[in-house]
Amino acid sequence: xxSTNSTAQMLTPGFxxxxxxxxxxxxxxxxxxxxxxxxxxxDLDIEGPETLDLAxxxxxxxxxxxxxxxxxxxALATPAAETYLKFHCGTRIxxxxxxxxxxxxxxxxxxxxxxxxxxxxxxxxGATLIIQIExxxxxxxxxxxxxxxxxxxxxxxxxxxxxxxxxxxxxQRYFPRGIDLxxxxxxxxxxxxxxxxxxxxxxxx
Amino acid sequence: MGxxxxxxxxxxxxxxxxxxxxxxxxxxxxxxxNLPDKPAWTRVRPPEIGMVMVRGRMGGTGNRFNLGEMTVxxxxxxxxxxxxxxxxxxxxxxxxxxxxxxxxxxMQREERTETIEHSIIKPLELRHQQSRETASRxxxxxxxxxxxxxxxx
Numbered sequence: 001x002x003s004t005n006s007t008a009q010m011l012t013p014g015f016x017x018x019x020x021x022x023x024x025x026x027x028x029x030x031x032x033x034x035x036x037x038x039x040x041x042x043d044l045d046i047e048g049p050e051t052l053d054l055a056x057x058x059x060x061x062x063x064x065x066x067x068x069x070x071x072x073x074x075a076l077a078t079p080a081a082e083t084y085l086k087f088h089c090g091t092r093i094x095x096x097x098x099x100x101x102x103x104x105x106x107x108x109x110x111x112x113x114x115x116x117x118x119x120x121x122x123x124x125x126g127a128t129l130i131i132q133i134e135x136x137x138x139x140x141x142x143x144x145x146x147x148x149x150x151x152x153x154x155x156x157x158x159x160x161x162x163x164x165x166x167x168x169x170x171x172q173r174y175f176p177r178g179i180d181l182x183x184x185x186x187x188x189x190x191x192x193x194x195x196x197x198x199x200x201x202x203x204x205x
Numbered sequence: 206m207g208x209x210x211x212x213x214x215x216x217x218x219x220x221x222x223x224x225x226x227x228x229x230x231x232x233x234x235x236x237x238x239n240l241p242d243k244p245a246w247t248r249v250r251p252p253e254i255g256m257v258m259v260r261g262r263m264g265g266t267g268n269r270f271n272l273g274e275m276t277v278x279x280x281x282x283x284x285x286x287x288x289x290x291x292x293x294x295x296x297x298x299x300x301x302x303x304x305x306x307x308x309x310x311x312m313q314r315e316e317r318t319e320t321i322e323h324s325i326i327k328p329l330e331l332r333h334q335q336s337r338e339t340a341s342r343x344x345x346x347x348x349x350x351x352x353x354x355x356x357x358x
Contacts, residue, residue, distance in 0.1 A: 011289060013249050087281075088250070 011080075012047040014061050014088035025062040032182065032191035037144040037153040039136055042187045049081035055184035056104050056130045063128075064089040064102055071100035071115075076132075103129045108164040112171055115179055123176035126194065130182045133159040136190050146196040155190065157183060165198050172197070221312055221326050225305040226294045228329040236325045237304050246307050249289065250281040252299035278302040288313045 015021040025042055032040040048057030064070050070091045072081065082093050094100060097114045108131055109115070118126035140156015142165075160183075171178060171194075178194030192198065225233070237243075259272045280292045280302040290310025292302040308325060311317045 011249055011283060013247060013251075016248075016251065018251075018253070 011083055011087060012049075014048075014084075015044075015046065021058075022062040025058045029059060029062070029182070029189070029191065032189055033148075033180070033193050035148050036146065036192055036196040037138075037149060037155045037190060039138065039188050039190050042189065044187075049078065049084045051076040051078050051081050051106075052104065053132050053184045054187045055182075055189040056132055059130055059182065059184070059189070060085060060102070060104065061088055064091045066090045066092070068101035069094045069099050071095070071097045071103040071127075073103070073105045075106040076104055097127075100127050101125075103127055105129055105131045107131065107133060108160050112164075112167050112179060117171065117174060117177040117179055120177065123178070126177060126179050128180045128182065130184055133157060133183055133185055135159060136183060136185045136188050141201045143199045143201055144192070144196050145199075148193075149196070157190075162200055165200055168198065218309075218312070221322075222291075222293070222305075222309060224326055224330050224333065225292065225308055227333055229332075230298050230301045232329060232332055233301060233304055233325075236328060237308070240321075240324060244284050244286075244307070244311065246282040246284050246290075246310065248280070248303075249283045250279070252278055252280040252302045254278050254297045254299070280306045282306045282310055284310045284314070286314060 021044055024044070028040040028042055032038060042055045042058045044054070044058055046054060046057055046061070048054065048061075052060075060070070064085070066089075068091060070085060070089070070093050072085075072093055077093070085091060085093060097103060097109075098116055100115065103115060109129070115127040115129065116125060118124060135156070135158050137156030137158070139154055140158070142155040142157065143152050144155055145152045168179075168181075175194065180194055181192040183190050183192070255277055256274045257277045259275050260269050261272045262269055275295060276297055278292075278294050278297055278299055278301070280299070282290050282292075282303065284290070284307075288310045290306040290308070290313070292305030292307075292309060294301045294305055308321060311321050312326070
Protein backbone atom coordinates (compact mmCIF):
# COMPACT_ATOMS: atom_id res chain seq x y z
CA UNK A 1 0.00 0.00 0.00
CA UNK A 2 2.76 2.44 0.89
CA SER A 3 4.64 1.94 -2.34
CA THR A 4 1.52 2.67 -4.40
CA ASN A 5 0.80 5.79 -2.41
CA SER A 6 4.26 7.20 -2.77
CA THR A 7 4.25 6.45 -6.50
CA ALA A 8 0.88 8.10 -6.95
CA GLN A 9 1.78 11.16 -4.94
CA MET A 10 4.62 11.79 -7.30
CA LEU A 11 2.35 11.71 -10.33
CA THR A 12 1.27 15.23 -11.29
CA PRO A 13 -0.89 16.32 -14.25
CA GLY A 14 0.55 16.89 -17.72
CA PHE A 15 -0.97 19.39 -20.13
CA UNK A 16 -4.30 20.64 -18.76
CA UNK A 17 -5.45 21.33 -22.34
CA UNK A 18 -3.48 18.83 -24.44
CA UNK A 19 -4.50 20.08 -27.89
CA UNK A 20 -3.80 23.80 -27.61
CA UNK A 21 -0.87 23.44 -25.24
CA UNK A 22 0.97 20.85 -27.29
CA UNK A 23 0.41 23.00 -30.39
CA UNK A 24 1.81 26.01 -28.55
CA UNK A 25 4.93 24.08 -27.51
CA UNK A 26 5.31 22.70 -31.03
CA UNK A 27 5.12 26.22 -32.49
CA UNK A 28 7.73 27.54 -30.05
CA UNK A 29 10.07 24.67 -30.88
CA UNK A 30 9.46 25.14 -34.61
CA UNK A 31 10.35 28.82 -34.30
CA UNK A 32 13.44 27.96 -32.28
CA UNK A 33 14.57 25.40 -34.87
CA UNK A 34 13.81 27.73 -37.79
CA UNK A 35 15.81 30.59 -36.26
CA UNK A 36 18.76 28.97 -34.51
CA UNK A 37 20.08 31.12 -31.69
CA UNK A 38 16.74 32.82 -30.96
CA UNK A 39 15.51 32.26 -27.43
CA UNK A 40 11.91 31.03 -27.15
CA UNK A 41 9.91 30.87 -23.93
CA UNK A 42 7.33 28.22 -23.06
CA ASP A 43 4.82 30.27 -21.08
CA LEU A 44 2.88 27.39 -19.54
CA ASP A 45 2.20 26.30 -16.01
CA ILE A 46 3.02 22.59 -15.77
CA GLU A 47 3.98 20.85 -12.58
CA GLY A 48 6.41 18.32 -14.00
CA PRO A 49 9.03 16.15 -12.28
CA GLU A 50 11.49 18.04 -10.10
CA THR A 51 14.54 17.01 -12.06
CA LEU A 52 13.24 18.34 -15.37
CA ASP A 53 13.14 21.98 -16.50
CA LEU A 54 9.74 23.29 -17.58
CA ALA A 55 10.80 23.58 -21.22
CA UNK A 56 12.15 20.01 -21.19
CA UNK A 57 8.91 18.67 -19.70
CA UNK A 58 6.80 20.63 -22.20
CA UNK A 59 8.80 19.50 -25.26
CA UNK A 60 8.68 15.90 -24.08
CA UNK A 61 4.92 15.99 -23.46
CA UNK A 62 4.37 17.50 -26.92
CA UNK A 63 6.68 15.29 -28.99
CA UNK A 64 7.41 12.00 -27.29
CA UNK A 65 5.05 9.04 -27.62
CA UNK A 66 5.14 5.26 -27.72
CA UNK A 67 7.06 5.26 -31.02
CA UNK A 68 9.93 7.44 -29.82
CA UNK A 69 12.21 5.79 -27.25
CA UNK A 70 13.48 8.29 -24.72
CA UNK A 71 16.87 8.36 -23.03
CA UNK A 72 17.13 10.03 -19.64
CA UNK A 73 20.52 10.97 -18.22
CA UNK A 74 21.10 8.98 -14.98
CA ALA A 75 21.03 12.19 -12.89
CA LEU A 76 17.53 13.00 -14.16
CA ALA A 77 16.07 9.50 -14.11
CA THR A 78 14.38 9.57 -10.71
CA PRO A 79 11.43 7.21 -10.18
CA ALA A 80 9.15 10.27 -10.20
CA ALA A 81 10.46 11.47 -13.57
CA GLU A 82 10.24 7.99 -15.10
CA THR A 83 6.72 7.41 -13.81
CA TYR A 84 5.60 10.83 -15.07
CA LEU A 85 7.03 10.39 -18.57
CA LYS A 86 5.84 6.80 -18.94
CA PHE A 87 2.34 7.75 -17.85
CA HIS A 88 1.86 10.96 -19.83
CA CYS A 89 3.86 10.12 -22.96
CA GLY A 90 3.34 6.35 -23.01
CA THR A 91 7.00 6.11 -24.01
CA ARG A 92 9.67 3.57 -23.31
CA ILE A 93 12.55 4.89 -21.23
CA UNK A 94 15.75 3.24 -22.39
CA UNK A 95 19.22 3.11 -20.92
CA UNK A 96 21.11 2.59 -24.18
CA UNK A 97 21.63 6.07 -25.66
CA UNK A 98 22.21 4.63 -29.16
CA UNK A 99 18.54 3.63 -29.57
CA UNK A 100 17.05 6.92 -28.38
CA UNK A 101 14.98 9.18 -30.63
CA UNK A 102 15.00 11.82 -27.91
CA UNK A 103 17.36 12.33 -25.01
CA UNK A 104 17.07 14.59 -22.00
CA UNK A 105 20.48 15.40 -20.58
CA UNK A 106 21.80 17.14 -17.55
CA UNK A 107 24.52 19.26 -19.20
CA UNK A 108 26.34 18.39 -22.41
CA UNK A 109 27.32 14.75 -22.98
CA UNK A 110 31.00 13.84 -22.85
CA UNK A 111 30.69 11.83 -26.02
CA UNK A 112 28.19 12.86 -28.70
CA UNK A 113 28.91 9.73 -30.72
CA UNK A 114 26.98 7.59 -28.22
CA UNK A 115 23.78 8.95 -29.82
CA UNK A 116 22.15 7.93 -33.08
CA UNK A 117 23.03 10.17 -36.02
CA UNK A 118 20.66 8.49 -38.47
CA UNK A 119 21.73 6.99 -41.79
CA UNK A 120 22.50 8.45 -45.23
CA UNK A 121 19.12 7.20 -46.45
CA UNK A 122 17.19 8.25 -43.33
CA UNK A 123 19.01 11.18 -41.73
CA UNK A 124 15.82 12.18 -39.87
CA UNK A 125 16.38 9.20 -37.57
CA GLY A 126 19.16 11.15 -35.85
CA ALA A 127 18.49 11.87 -32.19
CA THR A 128 17.18 15.15 -30.81
CA LEU A 129 18.87 16.04 -27.54
CA ILE A 130 17.26 18.28 -24.94
CA ILE A 131 20.13 19.58 -22.81
CA GLN A 132 19.41 21.26 -19.50
CA ILE A 133 21.83 24.06 -18.61
CA GLU A 134 21.88 26.96 -16.18
CA UNK A 135 22.24 30.02 -18.38
CA UNK A 136 21.27 31.06 -21.92
CA UNK A 137 22.47 34.50 -23.07
CA UNK A 138 22.05 36.32 -26.37
CA UNK A 139 25.47 37.94 -26.18
CA UNK A 140 28.32 35.56 -25.95
CA UNK A 141 31.37 33.99 -27.34
CA UNK A 142 29.51 31.78 -29.81
CA UNK A 143 28.88 32.94 -33.38
CA UNK A 144 26.20 31.06 -35.25
CA UNK A 145 25.85 30.92 -39.03
CA UNK A 146 23.82 28.74 -41.35
CA UNK A 147 20.25 28.27 -42.60
CA UNK A 148 17.71 30.40 -40.74
CA UNK A 149 20.30 32.99 -39.70
CA UNK A 150 20.79 36.23 -41.60
CA UNK A 151 24.56 36.86 -41.68
CA UNK A 152 25.37 35.67 -38.16
CA UNK A 153 24.04 35.76 -34.62
CA UNK A 154 25.60 35.59 -31.17
CA UNK A 155 24.81 33.20 -28.37
CA UNK A 156 26.25 32.61 -24.95
CA UNK A 157 26.04 29.19 -23.29
CA UNK A 158 28.60 29.50 -20.47
CA UNK A 159 27.89 26.01 -19.12
CA UNK A 160 28.96 24.30 -22.34
CA UNK A 161 32.68 23.45 -22.55
CA UNK A 162 34.70 24.33 -25.68
CA UNK A 163 35.47 20.65 -26.24
CA UNK A 164 31.78 20.02 -26.90
CA UNK A 165 31.77 22.47 -29.81
CA UNK A 166 34.86 20.79 -31.27
CA UNK A 167 33.13 17.41 -31.08
CA UNK A 168 30.00 18.84 -32.67
CA UNK A 169 31.98 20.44 -35.53
CA UNK A 170 33.67 17.09 -36.21
CA UNK A 171 30.27 15.41 -36.33
CA GLN A 172 29.02 17.94 -38.91
CA ARG A 173 31.31 16.41 -41.55
CA TYR A 174 28.87 13.51 -41.78
CA PHE A 175 25.97 15.75 -42.86
CA PRO A 176 23.09 14.96 -43.61
CA ARG A 177 23.59 12.60 -40.68
CA GLY A 178 23.74 14.41 -37.38
CA ILE A 179 22.17 15.33 -34.06
CA ASP A 180 19.84 18.23 -33.33
CA LEU A 181 20.24 20.07 -30.04
CA UNK A 182 17.80 22.02 -27.90
CA UNK A 183 19.32 23.80 -24.91
CA UNK A 184 16.79 24.52 -22.17
CA UNK A 185 16.93 26.52 -18.98
CA UNK A 186 13.74 26.84 -16.95
CA UNK A 187 11.05 27.92 -19.43
CA UNK A 188 13.56 29.11 -22.06
CA UNK A 189 14.93 27.18 -24.98
CA UNK A 190 17.32 27.73 -27.84
CA UNK A 191 17.76 25.25 -30.68
CA UNK A 192 20.89 24.34 -32.62
CA UNK A 193 19.91 22.06 -35.50
CA UNK A 194 22.64 20.06 -37.22
CA UNK A 195 22.90 22.64 -40.03
CA UNK A 196 24.00 25.47 -37.76
CA UNK A 197 27.72 26.24 -37.68
CA UNK A 198 29.03 27.26 -34.28
CA UNK A 199 32.35 29.05 -33.90
CA UNK A 200 33.85 30.05 -30.60
CA UNK A 201 35.26 33.56 -30.87
CA UNK A 202 38.89 33.56 -29.91
CA UNK A 203 39.92 35.70 -26.99
CA UNK A 204 36.75 34.90 -25.08
CA UNK A 205 36.48 31.95 -22.72
CA MET B 206 -0.11 0.62 -16.10
CA GLY B 207 3.30 -0.12 -14.70
CA UNK B 208 2.77 2.49 -12.00
CA UNK B 209 0.61 0.22 -9.88
CA UNK B 210 1.73 -2.36 -7.39
CA UNK B 211 0.76 -5.96 -8.22
CA UNK B 212 -1.80 -5.81 -5.43
CA UNK B 213 -3.82 -3.34 -7.48
CA UNK B 214 -3.85 -5.45 -10.58
CA UNK B 215 -5.79 -7.94 -8.52
CA UNK B 216 -8.93 -9.79 -9.70
CA UNK B 217 -10.94 -7.67 -7.25
CA UNK B 218 -9.89 -4.48 -9.00
CA UNK B 219 -10.54 -6.03 -12.39
CA UNK B 220 -14.07 -6.83 -11.21
CA UNK B 221 -14.97 -3.33 -10.03
CA UNK B 222 -13.33 -1.68 -13.06
CA UNK B 223 -15.44 -3.91 -15.28
CA UNK B 224 -18.65 -3.13 -13.35
CA UNK B 225 -17.97 0.62 -13.47
CA UNK B 226 -17.31 0.45 -17.20
CA UNK B 227 -20.43 -1.57 -18.01
CA UNK B 228 -22.80 0.39 -15.76
CA UNK B 229 -25.32 2.66 -17.38
CA UNK B 230 -24.38 6.29 -16.85
CA UNK B 231 -27.73 7.21 -15.26
CA UNK B 232 -27.40 4.46 -12.64
CA UNK B 233 -23.80 5.37 -11.89
CA UNK B 234 -24.55 9.07 -11.61
CA UNK B 235 -27.50 8.67 -9.26
CA UNK B 236 -25.56 6.31 -6.97
CA UNK B 237 -22.58 8.66 -7.07
CA UNK B 238 -24.71 11.67 -6.20
CA ASN B 239 -26.10 9.85 -3.17
CA LEU B 240 -22.63 9.04 -1.85
CA PRO B 241 -21.80 11.05 1.28
CA ASP B 242 -18.49 12.88 1.80
CA LYS B 243 -17.03 12.81 -1.67
CA PRO B 244 -13.29 13.38 -1.83
CA ALA B 245 -11.49 16.21 -3.61
CA TRP B 246 -9.58 15.01 -6.66
CA THR B 247 -7.27 16.37 -9.33
CA ARG B 248 -7.28 15.32 -12.95
CA VAL B 249 -3.94 13.67 -13.59
CA ARG B 250 -5.12 13.00 -17.13
CA PRO B 251 -8.28 14.90 -18.10
CA PRO B 252 -10.99 12.81 -19.81
CA GLU B 253 -10.03 12.11 -23.40
CA ILE B 254 -11.69 10.23 -26.23
CA GLY B 255 -9.82 7.71 -28.33
CA MET B 256 -10.14 4.50 -30.29
CA VAL B 257 -9.13 0.96 -29.44
CA MET B 258 -8.96 -2.01 -31.78
CA VAL B 259 -11.22 -4.84 -30.70
CA ARG B 260 -9.83 -8.25 -31.58
CA GLY B 261 -11.57 -11.56 -31.57
CA ARG B 262 -10.96 -15.27 -32.16
CA MET B 263 -13.42 -17.29 -34.18
CA GLY B 264 -15.08 -19.68 -31.73
CA GLY B 265 -12.68 -18.45 -29.08
CA THR B 266 -9.92 -20.68 -30.39
CA GLY B 267 -9.14 -19.57 -33.95
CA ASN B 268 -6.59 -17.06 -35.15
CA ARG B 269 -6.84 -13.58 -33.79
CA PHE B 270 -8.42 -11.07 -36.15
CA ASN B 271 -9.27 -7.39 -35.92
CA LEU B 272 -13.00 -7.04 -35.40
CA GLY B 273 -13.08 -3.27 -35.63
CA GLU B 274 -12.40 -0.13 -33.69
CA MET B 275 -14.52 1.21 -30.88
CA THR B 276 -14.63 4.56 -29.11
CA VAL B 277 -13.23 4.63 -25.60
CA UNK B 278 -13.05 7.48 -23.10
CA UNK B 279 -10.42 7.38 -20.39
CA UNK B 280 -9.59 9.52 -17.40
CA UNK B 281 -7.13 9.34 -14.52
CA UNK B 282 -7.52 11.15 -11.24
CA UNK B 283 -5.46 11.50 -8.09
CA UNK B 284 -6.89 11.90 -4.59
CA UNK B 285 -5.28 14.04 -1.92
CA UNK B 286 -4.21 10.82 -0.21
CA UNK B 287 -2.13 10.03 -3.29
CA UNK B 288 -4.29 7.19 -4.60
CA UNK B 289 -4.54 7.05 -8.35
CA UNK B 290 -7.69 5.93 -10.10
CA UNK B 291 -8.31 5.11 -13.75
CA UNK B 292 -11.56 5.01 -15.66
CA UNK B 293 -11.92 3.42 -19.09
CA UNK B 294 -15.44 3.36 -20.52
CA UNK B 295 -16.86 2.70 -23.96
CA UNK B 296 -18.40 5.59 -25.81
CA UNK B 297 -17.69 9.27 -25.42
CA UNK B 298 -19.18 10.14 -22.04
CA UNK B 299 -16.40 12.07 -20.26
CA UNK B 300 -18.33 12.40 -17.00
CA UNK B 301 -18.79 8.63 -16.84
CA UNK B 302 -15.05 8.08 -17.23
CA UNK B 303 -14.24 10.64 -14.56
CA UNK B 304 -16.71 9.27 -11.99
CA UNK B 305 -15.46 5.74 -12.69
CA UNK B 306 -11.87 6.92 -12.11
CA UNK B 307 -12.72 8.60 -8.80
CA UNK B 308 -14.56 5.50 -7.58
CA UNK B 309 -11.59 3.34 -8.62
CA UNK B 310 -9.29 5.59 -6.60
CA UNK B 311 -11.65 5.43 -3.59
CA MET B 312 -11.88 1.64 -3.78
CA GLN B 313 -8.13 1.51 -3.17
CA ARG B 314 -8.50 3.29 0.17
CA GLU B 315 -9.02 0.42 2.53
CA GLU B 316 -11.28 2.35 4.90
CA ARG B 317 -13.64 3.26 2.03
CA THR B 318 -13.64 -0.04 0.11
CA GLU B 319 -16.44 -1.61 2.15
CA THR B 320 -18.90 1.30 1.98
CA ILE B 321 -18.35 1.99 -1.72
CA GLU B 322 -18.74 -1.71 -2.47
CA HIS B 323 -22.15 -1.69 -0.76
CA SER B 324 -23.41 1.68 -1.96
CA ILE B 325 -22.18 1.66 -5.56
CA ILE B 326 -20.44 -1.45 -6.87
CA LYS B 327 -22.89 -4.10 -5.63
CA PRO B 328 -26.05 -2.28 -6.80
CA LEU B 329 -24.50 -1.71 -10.23
CA GLU B 330 -23.52 -5.36 -10.47
CA LEU B 331 -27.07 -6.46 -9.59
CA ARG B 332 -28.59 -4.13 -12.16
CA HIS B 333 -26.18 -5.37 -14.80
CA GLN B 334 -27.05 -9.01 -13.99
CA GLN B 335 -30.77 -8.23 -14.11
CA SER B 336 -30.59 -6.57 -17.48
CA ARG B 337 -28.51 -9.45 -18.80
CA GLU B 338 -31.05 -11.98 -17.54
CA THR B 339 -33.94 -10.00 -19.02
CA ALA B 340 -32.19 -9.88 -22.36
CA SER B 341 -31.40 -13.61 -22.25
CA ARG B 342 -34.98 -14.43 -21.28
CA UNK B 343 -36.35 -12.35 -24.13
CA UNK B 344 -33.98 -14.04 -26.53
CA UNK B 345 -34.83 -17.52 -25.17
CA UNK B 346 -38.56 -16.83 -25.58
CA UNK B 347 -38.13 -16.38 -29.29
CA UNK B 348 -36.09 -19.54 -29.74
CA UNK B 349 -37.56 -21.59 -32.55
CA UNK B 350 -37.70 -25.37 -32.30
CA UNK B 351 -37.82 -27.11 -35.64
CA UNK B 352 -39.62 -30.27 -34.56
CA UNK B 353 -40.01 -31.47 -38.10
CA UNK B 354 -36.29 -31.51 -38.73
CA UNK B 355 -34.36 -34.35 -37.16
CA UNK B 356 -31.49 -33.14 -34.98
CA UNK B 357 -28.15 -34.44 -36.05
CA UNK B 358 -26.83 -35.23 -32.57
